[in-house]
Amino acid sequence: MIDKKKLVGEERRSLLLNWLQHEKKPLTGSELAKKASVSRQVIVGDITLLKARGIPIMATSQGYVYLTNQEETGYERIIACVHPPDKTKEELLLLVDLGVLVKDVKIEHPVYGDLTASIMVSNRKEALRFLETINETNAAYLSELTSGVHLHTISAKDEATLDEAEQALDKAGLLLK
The missing domain is CATH 3.30.1340.20 (3H domain)
Incomplete structure (x- = not known):
């Protein structure tokens, strides 16, 4: 069995943003954590950092979504x-x-x-x-x-x-x- 590589720092946040931008449905913190091989709490921190940079991510009851004009x-x-x-x-x-x-x-x-x-x-x-x-x-x-x-x-x-x-x-x- 091949161990999944743990994504770190900016590389992980960049991938999180990419995943959110290309997904039509909300992604939960647990789903993102599994994809990135980190804890859900790390994802929560990453999302907070991305939002602090002005990136339009919204936490909903179904998970995180990247807001685009298509949501209008x-x-x-x-x-x-x-x-x-x-x-x-x-x-x-x-x-x-x-x-x-x-x-x-x-x-x-x-x-x-x-x-x-x-x-x-x-x-x-x-x-x-x-x-x-x-x-x-x-x-x-x-x-x-x-x-x-x-x-x-x-x-x-x-x-x-x-x-x-x-x-x-x-x-x-x-x-x-």
């Missing part, structure tokens, strides 16, 4: 929602089933100010995987810190889709008025 879906809007944690699934599925990308969730924390977390789900499979990860890790939703009040940046191919999404959230009682 056209129109974007920030919406205000309010609901308990048990309505999160309904909210996300309603949005993605209409063809909306849910980019993030934002809250206004009384001590820390604005807090934003990437979600980046655009279809039912990604939304269910995101919810499963929350459940498996027993993580709290950011909105639990603000009695259910939160913002989402959403995007879609046209304004009509965003309007339809907002109307559907309103009808479901999930939109903050």
Whole structure:
């Protein structure tokens, strides 16, 4: 059996960037660590260094992605929602089933100010995987810190889709008025 060569420093970061730029789906830290023959923690540090250089890498619930203009879906809007944690699934599925990308969730924390977390789900499979990860890790939703009040940046191919999404959230009682 041939031992895989451990990649070091700049060579590893260069390869990480190349892998991310050429992959259409998110790559997890564990996947990248295996490819580079290092620990996931080394990958986290490398990604941090690359981001500090201004390289457009985003950590999502599905893994790391390199952001290009191809990720642009056209129109974007920030919406205000309010609901308990048990309505999160309904909210996300309603949005993605209409063809909306849910980019993030934002809250206004009384001590820390604005807090934003990437979600980046655009279809039912990604939304269910995101919810499963929350459940498996027993993580709290950011909105639990603000009695259910939160913002989402959403995007879609046209304004009509965003309007339809907002109307559907309103009808479901999930939109903050």
